[in-house]
Amino acid sequence: xxxxxxxxxxxxxxxxxxTLDSIVNQTHLPKHVVVVNDNSTDKTQNLVNAFAEKHTWxxxxxxxxxxxxxxxxxxxxxxxxxxxxxxxxxxxxxKFDADLIFPDNYLEQLSIHFENNSKLGMAxxxxxxxxxxxxxxxxxxRKDHIRGALKAYRKNCFLEIGKLKPSMGWDTVDxxxxxxxxxxxxxxxxxxxxxxxxxxxxxxxxxxxxxxxAMYKMRYGFVITLISALKLTYKKRRFLLLKDYIAGYxxxxxxxxxxxxxxxxxxxxxxxxxxxxxxxxxRKV
Numbered sequence: 001x002x003x004x005x006x007x008x009x010x011x012x013x014x015x016x017x018x019t020l021d022s023i024v025n026q027t028h029l030p031k032h033v034v035v036v037n038d039n040s041t042d043k044t045q046n047l048v049n050a051f052a053e054k055h056t057w058x059x060x061x062x063x064x065x066x067x068x069x070x071x072x073x074x075x076x077x078x079x080x081x082x083x084x085x086x087x088x089x090x091x092x093x094x095k096f097d098a099d100l101i102f103p104d105n106y107l108e109q110l111s112i113h114f115e116n117n118s119k120l121g122m123a124x125x126x127x128x129x130x131x132x133x134x135x136x137x138x139x140x141x142r143k144d145h146i147r148g149a150l151k152a153y154r155k156n157c158f159l160e161i162g163k164l165k166p167s168m169g170w171d172t173v174d175x176x177x178x179x180x181x182x183x184x185x186x187x188x189x190x191x192x193x194x195x196x197x198x199x200x201x202x203x204x205x206x207x208x209x210x211x212x213x214a215m216y217k218m219r220y221g222f223v224i225t226l227i228s229a230l231k232l233t234y235k236k237r238r239f240l241l242l243k244d245y246i247a248g249y250x251x252x253x254x255x256x257x258x259x260x261x262x263x264x265x266x267x268x269x270x271x272x273x274x275x276x277x278x279x280x281x282x283r284k285v
Contacts, residue, residue, distance in 0.1 A: 001091040001111045003030040003152075008078035009098035013042040015196045020051045020058070022101045028108035031090070033058045034082035035098070038074070039065050044098075061085060072168030072210055075148075079164060093158050097149040100127075101194035110152055113186055121157030121183025122175065124150045125191025129198050138195055139235065143187060146175060150193055157183045165260050169214025173260050176218070176269045208241070212248025217259050219266025224273050225249050 005023065009016055016035070023033060035048045037060060048060045063081050065074055079095050092114060106125060113123045124146040128135040138147075146152075148171030161177040164170050175185055211232070215225040229245035261269065 001114060002089060003092045003094060003107055004086055004090040005030050005033045005094040005096055006079050006082035007033065007035045007096050007098050008038055008075050009035055009040065009044050010038045011040045011042045012044050012098035013047060015099035016044055017047050018101050018196065019096070019098050020048070024051070024055060025104050026102070026107045027105050028111055030107060031057060032086055034085055035060050036078040036082040037062045038078040039063065059085070072170060073166040076164050076166040076170055091155055093153050093155060095151045095164070099196040100149060101196065103191060103193070106191055106193070109188060109191055113188065114154055117184065119182070119184045120186055121154050121178045122146055123152050123186045123188065125188050125193045127195040128192050129195050135192070135194060138198065144185065146185060146187060147171065149195060167214060167217060167260055168210035169218055169260065172214070173218050176272065177261065177265065179272065180265055180268045208244040209248030209251060212245035213252040213257065216249045216252035217257060218269060219259055219261055220273065221270060222249065224270060227277060
C-alpha cells in the first residue's frame with residue numbers, strides 16, 4: 001500500500017531526527033514524507049534537509065504562522081499545507097507528530113491491517129512515554145481511541161469524513177464521523193511508539209479553554225461534556241483543569257461558535273457517547 005506521511009513540526013530539533021530515523025528504517029517504506037516546518041526558530045529545518053538530501057521521498061516545506069504552540073487549528077493548517085504538495089496516489093494518508101519513534105515494522109503492520117479489512121478506516125499503535133527509565137503507556141484516553149499524534153487513514157475514509165477539521169478536537173471528531181459513515185477503527189497493542197514529549201507539555205496557556213470549546217463544537221451537550229471533562233482531568237491528575245474545560249464550553253455556547261458536525265451527526269455522536277458510558281457503567285456494576 002502507498003503511504004503518504006505529513007509531519008507538522010514546530011521547534012522539534014531535539015526529536016525530529018529520531019522520528020525520521022525510525023521512518024527511513026521501516027520494513028515498509030512510505031512513498032512520500034513531507035515535513036512542514038511551521039515557523040521554527042531552531043535547527044529543525046537543517047535536520048530535515050539532511051534527510052531530504054539522502055532520501056528523495058522526503059521533502060521539507062517551510063511555513064509561517066504564529067510562534068505559539070497550540071493544539072488544533074495551527075497543527076491542522078500546517079498539515080494541509082503539506083497535503084497540498086502531494087498527489088492523490090496514496091492508499092493511506094498519515095498525520096504524524098515530530099516527536100515519535102516508530103518500531104521498524106509499524107507501517108508494514110498497518111498495511112496488513114488495512115489489506116485484511118476493507119472497512120477499516122483508521123489504524124494505529126499506542127504511544128509510550130518514558131518515566132524513571134521505563135517506557136509506559138501514555139494513558140490519557142480510551143484504548144480504542146487513536147491519538148492525534150499518530151493518525152493513519154484509508155483514503156476513502158479520509159475523504160468521506162471531510163478530511164481533518166482545523167480545530168481542537170479534530171482527533172476525536174474524525175473517529176466519530178468515521179463511525180457515522182460505517183468505517184471501523186483499530187488500535188494495535190503490539191505496536192509501541194515512543195512519544196518523546198508527553199502530550200500538552202509545551203502547549204501555550206491560551207489552549208486551556210480549547211478542550212471545552214471542542215466538546216461544544218462536537219455537539220456533546222453539557223452533561224456529556226461534564227462527564228468527559230471529569231474523566232480527562234482524572235486521567236491527567238490535574239483537577240483544576242475541570243474549571244477551564246467547562247468555562248471553554250460555556251464561552252463557546254455564549255458566542256454561538258460554529259459546530260464541527262451537522263445536527264444529524266451530532267445526534268449520532270451523543271448516542272454513541274451515551275452508549276459507551278452506560279456500557280462501562282453496567283460492566284462495573
